[in-house]
Structure formats: C-alpha cells, structure tokens
Amino acid sequence: MSWTQTLHTAWSAVRSHAMRSTLTVLGILIGIAAVILTVGLGLGSQQDVSAQINSLGSNLLIVTPGSTTSVAGLRAGFGSGSTLKRSDADALASTVNAPDIGAVAAEKSTSLSLVNGDTNWTTTVTGTTASWLDVRSRSLTAGTFLSAQDDADRALVVVLGSDTATQLFGTTNVVGQVVTISHLQFTVIGVLASAGASSGASLDDMAIVPLSTAAENLVGGSSRNAVSKIYLQAASTAQLSAANQEAQALLLNLHSITSSGSADFTIASQESLVSTATAVARTLTVLLTAIAALSLLVGGIGVMNIMLVSVTERTREIGLRKALGAPPWAIRRQFLLEASILGLVGGLVGAVLGVVAARTLPTVLDSTIVVSGAAVAGSVVVAVGIGLVFGVYPATRAARLAPIDALRSE
Amino acid sequence: MTGAMVTELFGPGPEAHDSAGPVIDLTGVGKTYATGSLEFEALKDVDLQIDAGEYVAIMGPSGSGKSTLMNILGCLDVLTVGTYRLAGEDVSELDEIELAHIRNRRIGFVFQQFNLLPSLSAWRNVELPLLYANVPAAVRKERAMAALGRVGLADRTANRPGELSGGQQQRAAVARAIVGDPAMILADEPTGNLDSVSTADVLALFDELHGQGRTVVLITHELEVAEHARRIVRVRDGRIWSDEVNTQPRSARFGEGGAR
Numbered sequence: 001m002s003w004t005q006t007l008h009t010a011w012s013a014v015r016s017h018a019m020r021s022t023l024t025v026l027g028i029l030i031g032i033a034a035v036i037l038t039v040g041l042g043l044g045s046q047q048d049v050s051a052q053i054n055s056l057g058s059n060l061l062i063v064t065p066g067s068t069t070s071v072a073g074l075r076a077g078f079g080s081g082s083t084l085k086r087s088d089a090d091a092l093a094s095t096v097n098a099p100d101i102g103a104v105a106a107e108k109s110t111s112l113s114l115v116n117g118d119t120n121w122t123t124t125v126t127g128t129t130a131s132w133l134d135v136r137s138r139s140l141t142a143g144t145f146l147s148a149q150d151d152a153d154r155a156l157v158v159v160l161g162s163d164t165a166t167q168l169f170g171t172t173n174v175v176g177q178v179v180t181i182s183h184l185q186f187t188v189i190g191v192l193a194s195a196g197a198s199s200g201a202s203l204d205d206m207a208i209v210p211l212s213t214a215a216e217n218l219v220g221g222s223s224r225n226a227v228s229k230i231y232l233q234a235a236s237t238a239q240l241s242a243a244n245q246e247a248q249a250l251l252l253n254l255h256s257i258t259s260s261g262s263a264d265f266t267i268a269s270q271e272s273l274v275s276t277a278t279a280v281a282r283t284l285t286v287l288l289t290a291i292a293a294l295s296l297l298v299g300g301i302g303v304m305n306i307m308l309v310s311v312t313e314r315t316r317e318i319g320l321r322k323a324l325g326a327p328p329w330a331i332r333r334q335f336l337l338e339a340s341i342l343g344l345v346g347g348l349v350g351a352v353l354g355v356v357a358a359r360t361l362p363t364v365l366d367s368t369i370v371v372s373g374a375a376v377a378g379s380v381v382v383a384v385g386i387g388l389v390f391g392v393y394p395a396t397r398a399a400r401l402a403p404i405d406a407l408r409s410e
Numbered sequence: 411m412t413g414a415m416v417t418e419l420f421g422p423g424p425e426a427h428d429s430a431g432p433v434i435d436l437t438g439v440g441k442t443y444a445t446g447s448l449e450f451e452a453l454k455d456v457d458l459q460i461d462a463g464e465y466v467a468i469m470g471p472s473g474s475g476k477s478t479l480m481n482i483l484g485c486l487d488v489l490t491v492g493t494y495r496l497a498g499e500d501v502s503e504l505d506e507i508e509l510a511h512i513r514n515r516r517i518g519f520v521f522q523q524f525n526l527l528p529s530l531s532a533w534r535n536v537e538l539p540l541l542y543a544n545v546p547a548a549v550r551k552e553r554a555m556a557a558l559g560r561v562g563l564a565d566r567t568a569n570r571p572g573e574l575s576g577g578q579q580q581r582a583a584v585a586r587a588i589v590g591d592p593a594m595i596l597a598d599e600p601t602g603n604l605d606s607v608s609t610a611d612v613l614a615l616f617d618e619l620h621g622q623g624r625t626v627v628l629i630t631h632e633l634e635v636a637e638h639a640r641r642i643v644r645v646r647d648g649r650i651w652s653d654e655v656n657t658q659p660r661s662a663r664f665g666e667g668g669a670r
Contacts, residue, residue, distance in 0.1 A: 005541055017530045274569075320525045322487060325514020325542040327507045404486045406520065 006330070010337035014345075017310070021342060024306045027352060028346025030388065031296030032379045036354030037361070038292045042285020044368030053270055055195060055203065057137040059102075059237055061244055063088075063230040063251070082226030083264040086211065088254055089129075089230045097250055100242040102235035103337035105132040106227040108214045112205060115180040116168045120235045123164050125181060125207045127214020135233045143175035145189030149373045151210040154217065158186040163204040174240070182218050226257045232267075244269065280404040299346065300386040307339050311401075318398050319406025328399040335395035336388060343387020347380035354379070425500045431498055432462040433593050434483060439492035441478050441648075444507040454460030454477040454648045456492070460627065463592075465620040465659075467628045467639035475648040477598075480526045480629045484517055484596050497593040510594045514542050520597035526571040530581045533558060533567040546598070555622055557585040561615060577608025594625040600633055613638050617661060 015022045024291075056062075060320040065083040089106035092098055113120050133145045141162065150157055158179055164173045165188075168179065177188045186209065195203035215224045234243035243265055251265055252258075295376055311318070355376065358369040441453040460466050470476035482494065483489035485501055488509075493502045497516055504512065513519075518539075526535045536546060536554040545553070558567050561581040563574075571579050587595050598615070601609040617638060620626050622657045628639055636642050637660045644651040 002544065005547075012529060316523075316525065320527070321538070321542075322510065322519075323484070323513060323519050324539045325510050325526075327510040329507075329544075330542060337651055402487075404481050406524065407486075 006333050006337055008335055009315070009343055010383055013310075013314075013334075013338055014341050016080060019308075020306055021345075024342050025346040025349065027299035028296070028343055028383050029350035030297075030346050031292065031299040032383050033354035033357060035289060035359055035373055035379050035382075036351060036371065037369065039285065040354075040371045041357045041367065041370040042281060043370035043372060043375075044059050044362075045284070046278045046281040047370055048368050049281055050274045053273045053277060055137075055150050056270065057135055057231065057233060058270075059234040059240055060135070061232040061247060062234065062268050062270075062273070063092075063247065064266050064268070065226070066229070066264065066266065074359035083255070084227050084230060085168050085225050086215065086227055087225070088251060089227060090296055091254055092230065092232060092247055093131075098243065098246040100235055100239040100246055101231040101232050102133050102239075102243075103131045103232075105135040105216070105231045106211060107127055107132070107229040107231065108211060108227045110214070110219055110220065112181055112207075112218065114164065114168060116177070121164060121167045123161075123207055123270040125209060125218060127209050127211040127213065127218070129211050132231075133206065135231045138195060139163055139193045141172060141193045142191045143188070145190050146210050148207065151212050152209075154212045155210055156186045156213060156217070157189045157210065159190040159192060160188055161202070161204040161206040161210040164203055164207055167192050167205075167310065179207075181209075185218055185402075207310060225286070260319045271304065296382065296386060300390040303339055303342050303387055304390035304394060307335060307391050308397070310338070311335065311394045311398040314398075315401060315406045318401050319403045319408075322401070322403035323407060331388025331401075332395045332399035335398045337392045339383050339387040339391025339395065343351055343383045343385070344380070345385075347383025350383065351376045398408035431495075431508075431626055432459040433464075433497055433628070434458065435493075435495040436482075437493045437495075438496060438648065439489050441475075441482060441487070442490045452648055453482070455649055456648075458643065458650065458653075460594075461619075462625055463623045464641060465616070465626045465639045466641045466643060467630060467656075468643045468645060469630060469633070469636045470645035474645045476631075476645045478648075479645060480596065482596050483594075483627060484519060484598075485513050487665065498530040500646035503551045506543050510542075514539055515590065516593045516638065520580070520583050520587050520595065520600045522599035522602040523607075524571070524576075524583045524603070526579055526582060528571050530645045531568050531570055532563060532574065532585075535571065535582060536586045537603055538586060543590060545621075552604075553589055554585070557589040558582065561585045561630065575608070576604050577611045580604060580612050581615060584612070588619065588643075589622070593626055595619060597626065597628045599630055601630070602626065603623065603631070609635070614661075 003386050051374045070245060086106060089104050092101055092353060093104040105128050109124050111122060113122045114125075128146070129151055130146050133140070136362075140159070143159070145159055146157065149155070158181070160168070160170050160174065160179075165174045168174070169177060170189050174188050174191060177184045179188060189354075192204065192208075209218065232243060232247055234240040248260065248263075252263060253262060257263055260277055321331060353370050358371045362369050435457040436456050439453060439456040442634060443450045443452055456479065457525055464508060466477050478487070482489050485496065489502060493500060495501070499512070500586065501509065501512055526532075527538075529659060530564050533551065533554040536557050537550040540550040540553060555564075555567055561584050563578060563581055563585065566578060566582075571582070575580065584595075587597075595616075600616075601612055604612060613635065616626050616628065620640070626639075628635065637656060640656055641654070642656050643653045644669065
C-alpha cells in the first residue's frame with residue numbers, strides 16, 4: 001500500500017471522528033502555543049535587559065563599591081559601602097594615569113523630594129559631573145547641562161528628566177524655573193531628552209545636580225565624599241580591556257590594596273552585565289518552557305489515549321484489512337500516520353495561535369514577546385514527533401491484532 | 411436482474427492456479443488450542459482435497475471445528491500439525507507477512523457480517539484488496555467498478571454500505587472477494603444475516619460464480635444453504651464426518667427465495 005494511499009486512509013479516519021480528533025488536537029495545540037509564548041517571553045525579557053544595559057551608554061565600565069568575587073567564599077557588599085571616593089574618579093580621569101579611559105562620570109545618588117509651589121515629587125537626585133551626558137549617551141531637549149564651573153562653584157542648578165519636569169510643572173518647557181530640594185532653591189538649567197522606560201526603571205524620572213553640590217549641600221556628613229558609582233568610558237571599543245586593567249591597577253594603588261582578590265570595588269563591563277542578566281533571563285525561560293512542555297506531554301498522552309480508543313473501536317476494521325491482505329507494517333503505518341496527522345494539525349494551529357497571541361499580548365501585558373521562526377518551526381516538528389512517539393504503542397497494538405480475533409470482536 | 415445477465419457480465423473464469431493439482435490440499439492437519447494448562451484439539455487428522463472449480467459446502471454444528479477449519483483454509487490461523495498446500499504452495503510454514511500476501515492474492519473472503527467499512531463508498535470497499543496488492547489507482551477503480559457490475563451493483567458504486575440493503579451489502583462483499591481474481595472464494599456463513607430473498611440472491615450469485623469455473627468454499631450450519639453446493643463435507647468433533655457429492659444441488663434464482 002503506497003504512502004499517499006495510506007495518508008488518504010489515515011486522513012479520512014481522522015476526519016470521520018471530527019469531534020474526537022478536534023479535542024485531541026486541542027491538547028497539542030495548547031501545549032505548542034504555550035511553548036511558543038514562553039520562549040517568546042523569555043527571549044523578549046533577555047532583549048529588554050540587554051537593551052536596558054546597553055542604553056547606559058557605549059564602551060562602558062561600571063565601578064561599584066564593595067566586591068562580589070571571593071576566594072574564601074565570603075565577600076559581600078556589592079554596590080554598597082562607601083569605599084569609592086570622588087578622588088578615585090578624579091584620578092581615573094587623568095590621561096596620564098589612565099590613557100585608555102576616555103571619560104569618567106562619578107554618580108552620587110540619593111532619593112529626595114523635589115518641590116515646586118505645592119507640587120512635590122520624590123525622585124532620584126544624582127550628583128555628577130559634566131562628562132555624564134556623553135558617558136551615558138544622553139542628550140538635552142532644552143537648556144544646557146552641568147558645566148565644570150557649576151561643579152567648582154557648587155552651583156544650585158539642576159537638570160531634570162522629562163517625566164520629572166512634567167510631574168512638577170506639567171510641561172517640559174521649564175528652563176529657568178526654580179525647584180526646591182532640601183530647602184535649597186535650584187534653578188533648572190536643562191531638560192533631558194526622553195530615553196524611554198525599560199522594564200519599569202524609568203530613565204526619564206531623575207534630577208541631575210553638580211557632584212559637589214550633592215556632596216556638600218544635599219548629603220553632607222561623613223559619607224559626603226563617597227560616590228555610589230563611577231562610569232568609565234573607554235576611549236574606543238578596542239581599548240576597553242586596557243581601560244579595565246588601568247582602572248583596576250589605579251584603584252588598587254589608590255586604596256593601598258596589594259592583592260586584587262581583596263579589592264574593595266568591582267569593575268563590571270556592560271558585556272559582563274548583559275551576560276549575567278541574560279543568563280538569569282535564560283534560566284527563567286528554560287524553567288517556564290519546561291512547564292509549558294509538560295502540557296505538551298499531557299497532549300501527547302491524549303493522542304495515545306485517543307489512538308488506543310480508536311484501535312479498540314476499529315478492531316473489526318483492522319481484522320478485515322488484515323484478512324484482505326494488509327501486512328502488519330501497513331496497519332502500523334496507517335495508525336502512526338493518523339497520530340502524526342493529529343500532532344501536525346495541533347502543531348500548525350498551535351503555532352498560528354501562539355504567533356497571534358505573541359502579537360496581541362504585548363499591548364496588554366507591557367512585556368516584549370519575541371517570536372523566533374526557529375521556535376515556531378521547532379514546535380511543529382515536536383508536535384509531529386509527539387504524535388509519532390505516542391502513536392507507536394497504539395499502532396503496534398493494532399498491527400499485532402490477530403485477524404481472526406479482530407474479525408470476531410463485536 | 412436475470413441469471414443470464416449475470417452470466418453475461420461475469421466474463422471468463424479465473425486462471426489463478428500455479429499448478430494443475432487441487433486448489434486445497436490438507437494432509438493430516440490438526441489444530442490444538444492451549445488455554446493455560448488445558449489443551450483443546452479443535453481439529454484432528456483432517457485430510458481434504460478441493461479441486462479447482464469445485465463448489466463445496468463445509469457443514470457442522472457450532473463447536474464442530476468448522477470455524478477452525480475455515481480459519482486455516484483462509485490462512486487466518488496456523489495449523490499445529492500436518493501440511494496445507496493452497497494452489498500448489500505450502501503455506502504451513504509461512505510467517506505473518508507471507509500469509510497476508512497469500513490471503514491477498516489467493517483468497518476472496520465473504521463474511522457473515524459483510525464487514526464493509528462504513529465510511530467508504532461501495533467501490534472504495536471493493537478496491538481494498540487491490541490496495542494491499544499495490545495495484546495502480548486507475549486500474550483499481552476500473553476493476554472495482556467491473557466487479558460491482560458483475561454482482562449487479564453497477565448503479566450503486568458510490569453508495570456507502572449504510573445506504574445499501576443487507577443483500578446488496580453482501581453482494582458488494584462478494585464483489586470485493588472476486589476483485590483480486592483469487593484461487594478460491596471462502597464464504598463464512600454468508601447468508602447468516604440475510605432474509606430469505608437476499609439469501610436466494612446471494613446463493614444464486616455463488617451458483618453463477620461456480621458456473622464461471624471459480625472455486626467456492628461455503629461454510630454453513632444450514633442444510634438448505636449447503637445443498638446448493640455440489641459437494642458437502644460434514645465436520646463433527648474436529649474430524650471430517652462425511653464427504654459426499656450432492657447429486658441434486660438446489661438451484662437458486664434471484665428473487666425466488668420467498669417461494670421456499
């Protein structure tokens with residue numbers, strides 16, 4: 001019996017039990033759609049995270065106080081502590097000490113209330129220097145950014161994020177307005193161009209003041225000279241690792257630390273941050289996909305169940321076909337094809353449903369879903385495979401039926 | 411439809427035999443079923459020869475072993491001892507796949523339950539044996555249509571079994587049995603599910619097939635049916651009880667069943 005003829009026979013058998021076939025297909029379909037969606041969500045969040053990190057700027061190294069690396073297994077304090085000083089940033093900015101480092105921007109961040117009349121808005125107030133705008137690849141829509149003079153003068157000037165401006169003044173046209181921070185009157189000298197929000201952390205809700213102003217007028221106390229982050233921009237992509245080594249050596253020297261293992265700071269490259277973050281996202285994706293794949297397994301068991309029912313119900317047909325000369329392999333092939341058809345239809349419809357859902361859901365969920373062609377094609381192949389694998393047992397059972405017993409059954 | 415028309419439609423008889431010997435040659439055949447520790451001898455030391463063109467009825471009450479004999483003749487079951495030559499070929503030692511092939515080429519089955527697939531039209535049912543013989547589609551259809559024509563169902567080829575009467579269904583089944591031009595037509599209680607009119611129809615068809623030179627083996631427990639055959643083999647307790655020529659076979663004509 002030819003393949004096309006077997007296919008025709010299998011297809012008409014699937015069609016003649018429309019309701020049952022539909023329900024079986026539904027099991028596969030849901031599983032496939034779920035896998036496509038979870039893989040898409042995972043890829044989407046990986047993309048989001050790396051986009052977010054890349055939006056920090058380009059060729060960046062980020063120095064944070066404390067350390068995560070450990071020889072003894074116990075070195076906490078990543079991102080905390082006050083071991084990084086403004087003087088560190090100034091030293092790194094020297095073209096003599098660190099020729100491969102192009103620009104340096106130290107950040108000193110604190111959460112404060114901004115007041116305009118009776119409107120008040122709490123946001124992150126960041127003290128930094130003039131180079132910040134370039135290092136972080138940001139631009140202004142209006143006014144000017146902080147100058148070196150502002151920092152030297154400890155000027156009471158502020159550059160606002162576009163959201164912050166809108167929250168306080170209802171408009172972004174606010175250059176020259178006055179904002180009160182910690183009872184001090186700051187003049188707005190510029191507004192940042194919108195950089196969008198990625199994954200909840202808005203890049204547009206912030207207030208930038210000179211680093212010296214933040215240290216002396218807003219924070220004060222014993223930690224006034226500490227900075228929370230130093231952004232280093234390598235002079236070029238090729239100089240990134242050299243810049244990393246220079247920064248490491250210089251900071252160890254400045255902090256009088258002899259062994260790099262006991263450094264009280266951490267230098268991370270964007271690349272390493274991206275890979276760490278996407279590794280986390282990937283783990284999550286794998287986990288979610290595994291759960292979705294479980295539903296595929298359940299769908300596969302559904303196929304097997306239906307095929308077993310079908311074999312039982314069609315015992316007489318099998319007996320007749322065998323009596324008329326069908327060898328066991330022809331019967332097996334017929335039932336395997338039936339199971340594969342169920343898998344294929346489930347896979348195709350599930351893929352369509354998954355892609356449609358991936359297109360529709362982001363508008364509701366506010367999360368990126370990336371549909372990869374490989375995932376869609378892969379799921380359809382897997383669906384057919386599931387049909388085949390779970391069809392083997394019922395098909396073998398059908399092929400093994402003795403024709404006399406099969407013909408005699410009522 | 412008249413008998414003359416049937417004759418006209420049938421064409422020449424089969425030349426399906428490889429040798430000039432008997433179509434069926436059973437020698438010392440026995441069949442034992444084992445259920446746990448219990449052994450049941452369904453057939454004992456059966457010798458039976460059926461020549462080409464014979465019309466033989468195998469009779470016996472239930473439990474006599476006639477079903478077992480039918481299964482063995484139909485290559486649906488393997489024998490425990492003895493040899494079985496079908497159309498000159500020893501089939502006692504064949505495996506499952508070879509037996510399937512033999513059934514496909516040598517035997518045309520007619521069952522009590524008709525066993526037509528309900529989802530297929532009449533001609534699709536009839537072409538089934540050819541499907542497993544790898545006959546090209548166009549030839550399959552042509553031969554299926556011709557076979558349906560021979561049994562008087564030329565105008566019913568597209569109907570599904572559910573749309574045919576019992577007698578028509580059994581005639582379609584007979585068409586399926588002859589479509590592959592087998593060495594023997596093996597009919598297992600072919601009239602068991604039919605009313606007397608349809609019974610006469612189907613038996614007349616067998617008479618015609620016999621008239622065409624085909625070998626017909628009819629398994630039945632009804633004497634009235636068996637008496638249509640030219641030879642009656644009686645089976646009892648797993649043995650051949652009697653084997654005699656029926657000198658005065660009943661003849662049936664289409665539509666005459668009601669008279670009996």
